[in-house]
Amino acid sequence: MAKETGLDAFEKVFEEEKVVDTSKKVKIGIIGTGWIAESHIVQYLKMEDVEVVAMADIVPGKAAKFAEKYGVENCRIYNSDEELLAAEKDLDGVSICTYNSQHAPCAIRALDAGVNVMLEKPFTGTLEEAIETMKAEKRSGKILTIGFQPRMSANMQMIKKIVESGELGKIYYLQAGGGRRRGIPTPFGTTFIEKETGVIGAVGDIGAYSLDMLLNAVGYPKPLTVSGYTSAFFGTNPGYYPTHPEYAEKFGVDDFAAAFVRLENDIILDFRISWAMNMDTSGDALILGTEGGLKIPSTNCWNGSFDKPLTVYKTVGGDREVEYTIPMIKDDGDFFYKKIRSFVDAIKEGGKATVPSSEIIYNQAIINGIITSAELGKEIEIEIPEV
């Protein structure tokens, strides 16, 4: 990889073009052809060594319309993941793009059918489902990777590099930030907000990204205890949806969450996330270490970017307090391509999951721990069964 520093605020990173072997095409199926499936299909269609051979959706006609919209020729259409897996014996991988409640059932069936899985985030709806999915991953020996595209951003990767370099010393405190003032995701219906389909709300949707950004940076320490709070003051208010007041009745998840989480290695996580609140942001994210602190500008989480540089705070020469910013890297925002490409490469090269279940199980345990603790109204211990 060659590097060049420009005079503008960005540093450009050049990646060497990989020569793609197109002699054997990777055969892919797409399960669930809703909103996020679009970001999967457009990436697969860019790849000369990939063939999207099958699609399934339980809504009759939806997958066929989807295939037609994207001009996917010779693609076989099915009415469920089960039908697709029963008929397609030659698949290399599937993208599972169903709503949260169907993540685990679809992933387990695909893994048991011997198919590699790219599973959309969050991992699952419940911790128990995540454990069952990991068991299926283990018995299948196949790849299971979770769809956190911010992991592919060079700026996000810089957070982890700074921590790993030792620049901040021993890390003892993490503070999550960001969140939305008004942003309950209902542009394409109510699958995010109904309990039956979404299972978990803001905490599992953008909260999962916020957790991943911080926990990945510090090596995914195991969560030990959590004291959580959730609320749903906005989602359950008909006035929130001027054109769809009936959505308030359907709202069955959280739209705000806060928590205090103890992690192994004596690290404390102070967490908050929001789909809706009377505030512009819950602040920047912070990583505090004995030798330095890192401020990560408030981010919208999902798109993998922040629009201002990271800042490091240190003391030098014994008593001089200094701070410096890290020039941002122009990485073209092509996180979705890199996410899908890394899955295809892992299939082709017999590689590993880019975002492995062994890490995201801790993310899921915190999410479900927050919800359980909030329901019980007290701190709980997080217990994660062995797989």
Ligand SMILES: NC(=O)c1ccc[n+]([C@@H]2O[C@H](COP(=O)([O-])OP(=O)(O)OC[C@H]3O[C@@H](n4cnc5c(N)ncnc54)[C@H](O)[C@@H]3O)[C@@H](O)[C@H]2O)c1
């Ligand atoms: N990575 C990202 O940036 C990002 C962005 C949006 C959504 N997501 C995630 O993607 C997932 C889907 O979100 P969405 O907005 O596309 O939801 P959606 O409701 O628009 O689409 C889900 C589709 O899955 C289908 N489905 C459900 N069960 C199925 C089954 N067993 N077999 C076949 N099809 C089935 C539904 O009929 C629906 O068409 C969610 O888990 C969400 O968290 C990720």
